Amino acid sequence: MKDFKFHNPTKVIFGRGKISEIGKELKRDGIKKVLMVAGKGSIKRNGVYEQTIESLKNNGIKWVELWGIMPNPRLSKVYEGIDIAREDDCDAVLAVGGGSVIDAAKGIAAGIPYDGDVWDFYTGGPPSKVHPIYDILTISATGSEMNGNSVVTKDDTLEKKGMHGAPLTNPRASIIDPSVQFSLPKEQTAYGAIDAITHVAEFYFNGSKELNFPDRLCESLIRTIIDNTDVLLDNPEDYDARAELAWSATMALNGMTAVGRGRGDWASHQIEHALSAIYDIAHGAGLAIVLPAVLEFNRDIHRDKIEQFGERVFGAREDADMVLERLRNMYVEWGAPVRLSDVGIPEEDIPKIASNGSIGYPIGHPRKLSREDVEAILRLAL
């Protein structure tokens, strides 16, 4: 086992009806006024907004609202949030939404007390002072509710970059009510699951030799994500399946899967960031295309681990290529694209994708990938 530090101070409050606790949490921490950050308005349709406001009112917390955070959140919205929070003297940021909303909220929280450009934290080191962050999660996917990461896209250059400010940029408290995800469209459930699987895979396939608990943890998470996604695509209102998927997606990127493994690969995420920065396809859809291709490209170094994965997750000891075929087939059954052609991206775009500024070459671990390698990976995904 490799050395590690694990430190995750986020408090998770999990269960049906728990949104009502947000006001109490804020009050306990001495918060008077929050900037509430939200997306396009689904929280007004599923009752989450109403429950949130009621809890804030009941606990005497004031708020101002910033709407319109989109998937692949833009830096311009982060700037907008920083301006509002400063003008209105907000002493915390409350994200109500999915990973994009939480990521934008983290950027805002880091930018409020900072004199320079908050983009500095996405291109350089982490912030040293951050406004308190809270969230109410509405879609399980990115794990942002229990880590310090934030991914934001710069409007003009379409660069998609990450800030890694844990533990300062971890939410202080995250409320996860799985029942608010009953109304998610099937594709969002599937893409969220694929994002979570890929988070686990970035660490699982990082060149580590076989590990005992760290491997089993990863395999247990992916197996749980698969089984419960299968259930939810048939019955989106199965509470236990929503809960199992939600907690597994949170665990998939809260630091636990990194324990004892050393650094993750992150090649799939970097390549996908380039894809979704240019085409604005869903992150989970991009990952369904990229991860199998990255594993195929690197199968010489991951062969044993891919076969272990096949045995313990899919239940059959098979050749690595067969395991990757099973993975792609499963994604297809879930309605996800697994080829660039499935989302209408032509072969001639490959050099443009590989040259996108979201990718800071070399990428990947343990194999360092060059632009030529990434072009080869994208050709495996044609």
Added chain:
Amino acid sequence: MKDFKFHNPTKVIFGRGKISEIGKELKRDGIKKVLMVAGKGSIKRNGVYEQTIESLKNNGIKWVELWGIMPNPRLSKVYEGIDIAREDDCDAVLAVGGGSVIDAAKGIAAGIPYDGDVWDFYTGGPPSKVHPIYDILTISATGSEMNGNSVVTKDDTLEKKGMHGAPLTNPRASIIDPSVQFSLPKEQTAYGAIDAITHVAEFYFNGSKELNFPDRLCESLIRTIIDNTDVLLDNPEDYDARAELAWSATMALNGMTAVGRGRGDWASHQIEHALSAIYDIAHGAGLAIVLPAVLEFNRDIHRDKIEQFGERVFGAREDADMVLERLRNMYVEWGAPVRLSDVGIPEEDIPKIASNGSIGYPIGHPRKLSREDVEAILRLAL
């Protein structure tokens, strides 16, 4: 899945040579002087004390020392520590040792700022103000390094009671260097493993229906503990096995295994507390006797889960009684007692054990056990 809160702010610093980081951690938190709490002196023989002192000196941290914390730590030593820390103006408590030392340190840290008797926190509610706690772990067993629990025995009545003050009584930082456990006697390794297995079992066998990730997590932990204990009893200096066992023992009681399950049973621990309060046998030895008997007594409500455990942990789908026999046989192979007679406790002592003040009837979950039930359990362990 049941609702839950998860909040564990302890920072874990894990790996060979990491003791050198303790001074830096304390300095970063503004600590000037610590009360160092330790046991009988093994840390002077294995180099842990020297590494600790060197790190404190290098970072300008002053310290005073309290030695002599014994297994099943006594309240009188907690009082002694409170007095010293107050007299010497210590602003934190640093435990250097195993679970007993950390538990005593937590009691001291809770007692320093409290006007009343610290025993109040063991018989009533948790403290509201606690001095910062840090530790350097020297034996993997209790999980105290990453939770807010402390178990202390009152000298005169031999009552063994727990304080549950998380997150305030969680260590701020815990340093786990698995290599310092190379020199542990075999029986301490085995008893530590049995303690950790029992921690997982208290939640796993709590009457929950089959859960997906929560069950797999528990099974992965116990499987890891078993496999690596087997390795260590042959080769105590296998670093990877020490590391796997250490991290699994920490995970076994840091809140993760409780997620989605509701409350634990804790009948085995309560009964064992009575045993070790009276006879001063090792906690892990007592648990090796008690857990199989509790599961045998409750096998009507746990039958499916015991058989699932047999299949996923021991690798064979068998009758529940066979699974419990396997568990006892494994403990015997590890050199642990599994019967009261193995440690010389006669049948006529059973009423005295069941009447010990450590047990606050009714105990257990979901089945509430009476004194008569506990006597019946102890007879199953004859």
